[in-house]
Amino acid sequence: MDNIYLRNIVRKRLSEKRFNHSLRVVETALKMAEDLEADKEKVYTASLLHDYAKNMSPEELLSIARRNQLISSWVEERQPGLLHGPVAAYLCKKEHGIEDEEILRAIRFHTTGCENMTTLDKIVYLADVIEPGRTYEGVNELRDICKHDINKGLLFAFDRTIGYVIKRRMLIHPFTIEARNWIITGIERGGML
Ligand code: DGI
Ligand code: FE
Ligand code: FE
Numbered sequence: 001m002d003n004i005y006l007r008n009i010v011r012k013r014l015s016e017k018r019f020n021h022s023l024r025v026v027e028t029a030l031k032m033a034e035d036l037e038a039d040k041e042k043v044y045t046a047s048l049l050h051d052y053a054k055n056m057s058p059e060e061l062l063s064i065a066r067r068n069q070l071i072s073s074w075v076e077e078r079q080p081g082l083l084h085g086p087v088a089a090y091l092c093k094k095e096h097g098i099e100d101e102e103i104l105r106a107i108r109f110h111t112t113g114c115e116n117m118t119t120l121d122k123i124v125y126l127a128d129v130i131e132p133g134r135t136y137e138g139v140n141e142l143r144d145i146c147k148h149d150i151n152k153g154l155l156f157a158f159d160r161t162i163g164y165v166i167k168r169r170m171l172i173h174p175f176t177i178e179a180r181n182w183i184i185t186g187i188e189r190g191g192m193l
Helices: 003-013 016-036 040-049 058-067 074-078 080-096 101-108 119-130 139-148 150-167 174-185
Strands: none
Touching: 003 016, 003 040, 003 080, 016 040, 016 119, 040 101, 040 119, 058 074, 058 080, 074 080, 080 101, 101 119, 119 139, 119 150, 139 150, 150 174
């Protein structure tokens, strides 16, 4: 799959604004990949495609998800926007032959996170929230933390997302909670963060 082909399929699907966001996520993710020794090719593909389904309506997301068993929680039925990652992963595989499971899972979990995130999952999740176009309060602090400790960055980002969701009285996706519980206990690193 060459890079120009991938850029074009993303460009066709997204608004200019959303496409430019995706390109900034790629740049940010590639920079993170250098220090973390991640596979650049996979980082490029996953970060470019992460929002592939972002322009779809809630009805469309739900209908594709229901027909293809992509629903993980009833929360998604109430907040179909949460399905843009799972639907993007599904469409990239089905329409564009992207078979690499590491890439597909990074796309799938990019909004909620999940337990046992890989380095690629973490890079895509964090690049999405710290790309230079993001302006929310605390984003500079988060950028700084990510430079030094990607796991601390993740905890900071999960806390922020959960706070945001609570403030707006929205439903918290179980994956978001599981991801935070997982990163805070630091099981894979042998201790608490
Ligand atoms: O697609 P992007 O805008 O680039 O970023 P994203 O995929 O991280 O999506 C951000 C949205 O996802 C933001 O509006 C908050 C929402 N979100 C993340 N976790 C949860 C959530 N919304 C709900 N209701 N519950 C969650 O657990
Ligand atoms: Fe997204
Ligand atoms: Fe995004």
